[in-house]
Amino acid sequence: MKEKMRVAIIGCGRFSRFFVPLFKAHPVVEAVYVCDKRKEREADFAERFGVLRCESFEYALGAKEINAIAIFTPREAHGQMVIDALKAGKHVYSAVPCAVSVDEIIEIERLVRETRLTYSMGETGFYRAAAIHCREEFAKGTFGKFVYAEAQYNHDIRNMEESFKSSGGEEWRKFAGVPPFFYPTHSTSMVLSAMPGVYAKKVAAVGFAGSPRTDIYGTEGQNHYGNPFASEMMLLQLSNGGVARISENRCIGWHSPETYISQFFGSDGGYEFSVARHHQATWDSERPGKVVMKDVTDRLQPTAVWQLIQEDYNDAIQRIADAKGFSGTETTSPIQPTERLPREFADQKNGHNGTHQFLIDDFCRAYETGKLSPTNIWAAARYNLPGLIAHESAMQGGILMDVPDLGDPPADWPVLDYRTMT
Secondary structure, three states: OOOOEEEEEEOOOOOHHHOHHHHHHOOOEEEEEEEOOOHHHHHHHHHHHOOEEOOOHHHHHHOOOOOEEEEOOOHHHHHHHHHHHHHOOOEEEEEOOOOOOHHHHHHHHHHHHHHOOOEEEEOHHHHOHHHHHHHHHHHHOOOOOEEEEEEEEEOOHHHOHHHHHHHHHHHHHHHHOOOHHHOOHHHHHHHHHOOOOOOEEEEEEEEEOOOOOOOOOOOOOOOOOOOOOOEEEEEEEEOOOOEEEEEEEOOOOOOOOOEEEEEEEEOOEEEEEEOOEEEEEEEOOOOOOOEEEEEOHHHHOOHHHHHHHHHOHHHHHHHHHHOOOOOHHHOOOOOOOHHHOOHHHOOOOOOOOOOHHHHHHHHHHHHHHOOEOOOOHHHHHHHHHHHHHHHHHHHOOOOOEEOOOOOOOOOOOOEOOOOOOO
């Protein structure tokens, strides 16, 4: 029998606090350590969650009692830390994104392929209700041949300042100016995961450089990246001949929903989402040239949200935007496969449209079975690489560029089924 997981969680910030209890509760895990450069935060986590402490990332790399590492550090550090952990023989869970450089992603793929260690990227977009719906309907043939999709992640900097202050300290503005396309995975994953094996071949992108936050975005050293863009938009040519438009917006008057597919169209059917409503259209076999329009909101929204929508739509969407007054935005939707989750998660909190529990279970079950997580390095690369190339395109005025692809997983390394975990 494979030994239990003993995982060190690196980074005790505003996000990782949602995941420590899930690791602790998972039946595959027998020990959880926490580590942070700010020892007061580390001590708080250890006491609050009843877990162990780890003196440093470097210690975790060499510790025999630790066989897995979960990385919740600032995004620019992910790539090198994953590389270091894999070289040390540790299984790795990484918060998004995978890395902020093409070379780092290529090196991570090489190491995972050679070592056969488990790597899983915590991409919530894979388990978003809209992504699951489009995945299922595309597999059924409902949409026919894929034509076009749109997805976006709207997360205004005014709602992110505390997170950047928490990790960036006095220089938080320089970190806050990270190019939006260094973190494209919430958007790209929803579209690409709906069509397994499909990847981006070419990209052209533009950026919005007129942000009023001139203390964060600009061309004269306001940030560490020389990035002028608060928002970036790209068009992707996909390997199946279709086209996708992806937008990452960091300075717009919008809050919720933060990430979603707005349109997904094929030759025979389509899906649309607007604010809180989800619709599907298919050709009407009895009326040539007409479509059957179906509201599928009841399957894609959490039950509490669906009930509010039926009672008072205007009140419901305001409460969704405010993210207060009810817990519906933090629960799962009927379309999500909650029956596969371990019973130990039943009383655990969830988040991001109920995706947190799936992501931790994916990593732990991949470790236990030796199979690949659904968000393995080959999937993660396909979600991440288009954004890195797109930023280069935007910086060069929108030129069309090739997107590298690292291929499919090894044929003898099966991927866990996201619905059954078999």
